[in-house]
Amino acid sequence: xxxxxxFVCWCGTNIAGTVDVVxxxxxxxxxxxxxxxADYQYMCSQAGQDMIKEAVKKHKLTGLVICSCSPRMHxxxxxxxxxxxxxxxxMVEIANIREQCSWVHKEMPIGTEKAIILGKAAVAxxxxxxxxxxxxxxxxKRALVIGGGIAGIQTALDxxxxxxxxxxxxxxxxxxxKMAQLDKTFPTLDCAACILTPKMVDAGQHEKxxxxxxxxxxxxxxxxxxxxxxIKKKARYVRExxxxxxxxxxxxxxxxxxxxxxxxxxxxxxxxxxxxxxxVPKIAAIDEDYCTMLKTGKCGVCAKxxxxxxxxxxxxxxxxxxxxxxxxxxxxxxxxSMDKFDEFAYSQSKDVITSLEFERLTNAAGxxxxxxxxxxxxxxxxxxxFVQCVGSRCSGADKGKEYCSKICCMYTAKHAxxxxxxxxxxxxxxFYIDVRTPGKNFxxxxxxxxxxxxxxxxxxxxxxxxxxxxxxxxxASDLLAGKQMKIDADLVVLAAAxxxxxxxxPLATLLTxxxxxxxxxxxxxxxxxxxxxxxxxVFLSGTCQGPKDIPETVSQAGAAASKVIGLLAKDKLMxxxxxxxxxxxxxxxxxxxxKVCPYGAITYADKEYRMPDxxxxxxxxxVVNEAVCQGCGCCTVACPSGAMDLKGFASAQIMAEVDAICx
Amino acid sequence: xxVSYFPGCTLKNKAKDxxxxxxxxxxxxGITMEEIENWQCxxxxxxxxxxxxxxxxxxxxxxxxxxxxxxxxxxxxxxxHNVLKQTNHAMQNDADFALRVNNYCAPDMAYHGETxxxxxxxxxxxxxxxxxxxEKVVNPLTGKKIGAYYGCLLLRPGKTMQMDDVENPRIxxxxxxxxxxxxxxxxxxxxxxGGYVTLEDKNLAAKTSAAVLDNAAAxxxxxxxxxxxxxxxxxxxxxxxxxxxxxxTELLAEALGVLDATQGVKEENNG
Numbered sequence: 025x026x027x028x029x030x031f032v033c034w035c036g037t038n039i040a041g042t043v044d045v046v047x048x049x050x051x052x053x054x055x056x057x058x059x060x061x062a063d064y065q066y067m068c069s070q071a072g073q074d075m076i077k078e079a080v081k082k083h084k085l086t087g088l089v090i091c092s093c094s095p096r097m098h099x100x101x102x103x104x105x106x107x108x109x110x111x112x113x114x115m116v117e118i119a120n121i122r123e124q125c126s127w128v129h130k131e132m133p134i135g136t137e138k139a140i141i142l143g144k145a146a147v148a149x150x151x152x153x154x155x156x157x158x159x160x161x162x163x164x165k166r167a168l169v170i171g172g173g174i175a176g177i178q179t180a181l182d183x184x185x186x187x188x189x190x191x192x193x194x195x196x197x198x199x200x201x202k203m204a205q206l207d208k209t210f211p212t213l214d215c216a217a218c219i220l221t222p223k224m225v226d227a228g229q230h231e232k233x234x235x236x237x238x239x240x241x242x243x244x245x246x247x248x249x250x251x252x253x254x255i256k257k258k259a260r261y262v263r264e265x266x267x268x269x270x271x272x273x274x275x276x277x278x279x280x281x282x283x284x285x286x287x288x289x290x291x292x293x294x295x296x297x298x299x300x301x302x303x304v305p306k307i308a309a310i311d312e313d314y315c316t317m318l319k320t321g322k323c324g325v326c327a328k329x330x331x332x333x334x335x336x337x338x339x340x341x342x343x344x345x346x347x348x349x350x351x352x353x354x355x356x357x358x359x360x361s362m363d364k365f366d367e368f369a370y371s372q373s374k375d376v377i378t379s380l381e382f383e384r385l386t387n388a389a390g391x392x393x394x395x396x397x398x399x400x401x402x403x404x405x406x407x408x409x410f411v412q413c414v415g416s417r418c419s420g421a422d423k424g425k426e427y428c429s430k431i432c433c434m435y436t437a438k439h440a441x442x443x444x445x446x447x448x449x450x451x452x453x454x455f456y457i458d459v460r461t462p463g464k465n466f467x468x469x470x471x472x473x474x475x476x477x478x479x480x481x482x483x484x485x486x487x488x489x490x491x492x493x494x495x496x497x498x499x500a501s502d503l504l505a506g507k508q509m510k511i512d513a514d515l516v517v518l519a520a521a522x523x524x525x526x527x528x529x530p531l532a533t534l535l536t537x538x539x540x541x542x543x544x545x546x547x548x549x550x551x552x553x554x555x556x557x558x559x560x561x562v563f564l565s566g567t568c569q570g571p572k573d574i575p576e577t578v579s580q581a582g583a584a585a586s587k588v589i590g591l592l593a594k595d596k597l598m599x600x601x602x603x604x605x606x607x608x609x610x611x612x613x614x615x616x617x618x619k620v621c622p623y624g625a626i627t628y629a630d631k632e633y634r635m636p637d638x639x640x641x642x643x644x645x646x647v648v649n650e651a652v653c654q655g656c657g658c659c660t661v662a663c664p665s666g667a668m669d670l671k672g673f674a675s676a677q678i679m680a681e682v683d684a685i686c687x
Numbered sequence: 688x689x690v691s692y693f694p695g696c697t698l699k700n701k702a703k704d705x706x707x708x709x710x711x712x713x714x715x716x717g718i719t720m721e722e723i724e725n726w727q728c729x730x731x732x733x734x735x736x737x738x739x740x741x742x743x744x745x746x747x748x749x750x751x752x753x754x755x756x757x758x759x760x761x762x763x764x765x766x767x768h769n770v771l772k773q774t775n776h777a778m779q780n781d782a783d784f785a786l787r788v789n790n791y792c793a794p795d796m797a798y799h800g801e802t803x804x805x806x807x808x809x810x811x812x813x814x815x816x817x818x819x820x821x822e823k824v825v826n827p828l829t830g831k832k833i834g835a836y837y838g839c840l841l842l843r844p845g846k847t848m849q850m851d852d853v854e855n856p857r858i859x860x861x862x863x864x865x866x867x868x869x870x871x872x873x874x875x876x877x878x879x880x881g882g883y884v885t886l887e888d889k890n891l892a893a894k895t896s897a898a899v900l901d902n903a904a905a906x907x908x909x910x911x912x913x914x915x916x917x918x919x920x921x922x923x924x925x926x927x928x929x930x931x932x933x934x935x936t937e938l939l940a941e942a943l944g945v946l947d948a949t950q951g952v953k954e955e956n957n958g
Contacts, residue, residue, distance in 0.1 A: 363852070363855060364852055364854060364855065365854060365855075366852075366854040366855035367854045369874050371855060371872075372872060372873075372874055422845065422846055423854075488874070488878065489874065490874040490875055490902055491874055492902065492905065493905070
C-alpha cells in the first residue's frame with residue numbers, strides 16, 4: 025500500500041480564486057492511501073518544495089499528488105523535488121486544477137467539485153504507480169543547421185566556436201539569405217553586406233563548419249542525440265572540388281535572359297551563374313531550366329572556357345546520410361505574393377514595387393548600381409509613396425496575414441529617410457495604420473525621418489493605385505484630416521507582409537515539429553523556452569519562428585546555439601521511461617503493434633519458452649526499442665491480446681483514474 | 688442541361704439584349720434556361736440591415752423554387768446575382784434570419800440555402816468551360832481590344848460571392864479570350880461606376896464613370912463589356928465619352944453567330 029501525500033496549490037488567486045483549496049485538501053485526505061494532505065500559496069516556490077520534502081521525510085511518503093497547474097508547466101519541477109527527497113520521480117502525479125479547472129470555471133462550488141474529482145483520479149493512479157528508471161542513449165556530437173541566412177550562419181558560428189562540428193544545409197547555391205539582399209540596416213544604417221559578408225566568410229572558412237549549398241534535407245529519422253538525416257545535394261553541374269569561382273563562365277555563357285532572382289527579377293543573369301560577388305561558397309551553378317546544353321545538348325561554352333575543367337553536364341543529384349545530435353531550423357521568410365493586392369496595381373505597373381525590390385534598387389550592387397531609378401523608364405522619381413501593412417494585420421485573413429510583420433515600420437522609415445537624404449528634391453509619403461517602433465533607438469529613428477528629413481507620414485490606407493500615363497494616381501484617405509486625397513506618384517513601394525519560407529511546412533513534417541496556422545514553427549514555451557521546438561533536439565532560429573528583425577534574429581540564433589551546445593556537451597541523454605512494454609507471455613506475435621508504430625520502435629524476436637509439459641516452444645514476440653519509443657501509446661490500443669502496455673500510463677492506471685472520476 | 692433562370696426587371700425592359708442573347712447562347716452551348724414562374728423583383732440591393740427581411744423574401748422564393756426543381760439558379764444581371772447570392776448566403780449562415788424568413792413564408796417550403804447560385808459568367812466558366820466555348824465560336828472577334836468592366840457588385844463581397852479575386856479578377860478576361868478577342872487589363876475595371884448615386888448627384892456619377900472610361904481608353908480598349916445594366920447606363924449616359932459599352936452576352940452571341948442581323952454592336956436607346 026502506498027503512503028500518499030497530497031499538496032494543493034493556490035497559485036495565488038489563479039486557483040484559489042475559483043477553487044476552495046482548503047476543502048480540496050481536506051476531502052482528498054480521506055482518499056485511500058492518502059496519509060498527508062496540505063495546501064500552500066505557491067507550491068512551486070522554494071518554500072513550497074521544502075514543505076513537500078519535509079512531508080516526505082516526516083510521513084514516510086511513497087507517492088505524491090500535486091494539485092496545481094498543467095504538468096507541461098511544472099511536472100519536471102516536482103519530479104526534481106521528489107528526487108531530492110529520495111523518491112522515484114515517477115511516483116509524482118499532477119492533477120491539473122488550473123488550466124483545466126479554475127481558469128475555465130467561474131463559480132467556486134463547481135470549480136471545487138471538479139478539483140476534488142481530478143485530485144481523486146490522481147490519487148487512484150499513484151496507488152498503482154511503480155518506480156521507473158530512464159534508459160540512456162549516446163549523443164552524436166554534430167549539429168545540423170537548416171537554412172543559411174543570418175540566423176543559420178550565426179547559430180552555426182556559435183556552435184562551431186564552442187568546438188562542435190556543424191553542417192549548414194542551404195537550398196540556394198550560396199549562404200547569406202535575405203540579409204545579403206538588403207542595402208542598409210536600421211537603426212544604425214550600416215551596410216548589410218559589410219556586416220554580413222565577413223560572417224559568411226567566417227562560416228565558409230571555419231574548420232568546424234561544413235556548408236552543403238544547393239542542398240535540401242529530404243529525410244530525417246532517429247531522435248534527440250541520434251538523428252539520421254538524408255541530404256540531397258542537387259546537381260549544380262559544376263564540380264565543387266575544381267571550381268575556383270573565377271566567374272569566366274558566367275561572362276561567356278550565351279544564355280543571357282535568365283531572370284536574376286537575387287535582384288528579384290529586375291535584371292537578368294546567365295544560365296551558369298554565381299548569385300553575387302561575395303557568394304560563399306563561391307562556386308558556379310548551372311540553372312537547368314535555362315541551360316541550352318542541358319536542354320538541347322548543343323552549346324558547351326562554359327566547359328570550353330573553364331580552365332579548371334569543373335563543368336560536368338552529367339552530374340546527378342547526390343544523396344548523403346549524416347548523423348546529428350541536434351537540429352536547428354533556420355528556414356527564414358519571404359515577402360508574400362502581391363497577386364491578391366492588385367488594388368495597388370503591382371501586376372499592372374513596373375513602377376509599383378515591393379520594399380525588397382526597393383532595397384535592390386538602392387543597393388550599389390543592384391540592377392541600377394544604387395541609383396534610385398524607376399524600373400519602367402529609368403527616370404528619377406520625384407514623388408514616392410510608401411504603403412505599409414500590405415497584407416499584414418488583415419482581419420479575416422482571406423487575403424494577407426492576420427499578424428503584424430514587425431519589420432516593415434522600421435525599414436519603411438529607413439527607405440523614406442535615405443531617399444530624402446540622397447535625393448532632397450523627392451517628395452516622400454508614407455501611409456500607415458499605426459507606426460510600431462519599439463526597440464532600442466527605433467522610435468528615435470522614425471522620428472528623425474519625420475522631423476529632420478520631412479517625410480510625410482499620413483495615417484490612413486491607400487485604396488487604389490491607377491496607372492495613368494507615366495504617373496501612378498494614388499487614392500488614399502487621410503484619417504487625421506478626415507479627407508480623401510489623390511497623389512500623382514512616380515513610384516509606389518509596397519511593404520509586403522512576410523511569411524515563412526515554403527520549405528518550412530514539409531521540414532516540420534520531417535522533424536515532427538509543430539507549427540502554428542501561419543506555418544511559423546511553434547516554440548516549446550512562448551516565454552520560457554522560446555528557441556526550442558516541443559520536439560526534443562529540434563531548435564528554432566530566426567524568422568521561421570515568427571517575424572523578427574536582424575538584431576532579434578541574431579540574439580535568437582545565439583540562444584538556439586547555446587541550447588545546442590548544452591545538448592552536445594552531454595555524453596549521454598536520459599530517455600523517457602514512460603515507454604511501451606510488451607508482456608511476452610501474452611504476446612502472440614500478430615504484428616498489429618508494429619503496423620501502427622509511427623517511430624519504427626517495435627521489432628520481433630523468436631524466443632524459446634519452457635512449456636508446462638516440460639517441452640520447449642519457440643514463439644514470435646514483440647520487442648520494444650526503448651530508445652526509439654516516444655511513448656505515444658498507439659500500440660497499446662492496437663494490441664488485441666492486451667500484452668502491450670505503457671509504463672507510467674498502464675491501462676490499469678488509466679482505468680483507476682476513470683473509476684475515481686465516475687465514482 | 689436545364690437550369691432555373693432569374694431574369695430580373697431590367698432585363699425585361701431596358702436590358703433586353705442581356706436577356707435575349709443569354710438565352711440564345713445558352714441553347715447553342717447545350718443549356719436550357721427555364722425562367723422561374725412568377726418571379727418577383729430581387730429587391731434591387733441587398734440590405735445590410737439585420738432586421739430587414741421583407742426586401743429579401745422574393746429572392747428566397749426564387750431560391751426555394753430552384754431548390755424544389757433541384758436546379759442551379761442562374762442570373763445575368765450583376766445586381767440580381769448579388770442579391771440572390773447574398774440572400775442565399777444569409778439563409779445558409781444566419782440561423783436567426785433563416786428562421787424568421789421561413790416562419791414568414793409558408794411552412795412547407797422551409798429553405799436553408801440548398802440552391803447553388805451562379806452568375807451566367809460562372810456558368811460559362813465552370814459548367815460549360817471556356818475551352819468548349821472556344822470550340823463553338825464561329826465568328827471569332829480576332830484583333831478586337833476589349834476591356835472588361837466588373838463594377839462593384841459582381842465580385843463583392845468576395846467572401847460571399849466566391850466568384851473571383853476581387854482585386855485581380857480574370858473571369859471576364861478569360862471570357863474575352865474565349866471569344867477570340869484580346870482583353871485589356873486596366874486598373875479601374877473593378878471600381879464603382881457611381882451606381883444609384885446618379886439619381887441624387889449626376890455630377891458625381893459622371894466623374895466616376897468618366898474616370899473608368901478614361902482609364903480603359905488609355906489602356907487601349909476599343910470597347911467595354913459589362914454584365915450590369917446600371918453600370919452600362921452610367922458609363923454610356925453619364926460617362927460623356929465615345930467609348931462603346933455593351934453587354935458581354937451580345938459579344939458572345941456575335942462570336943457564336945446568333946446575333947440578329949439588324950443588331951450588332953450598336954448605340955442603344957438606353958435610359
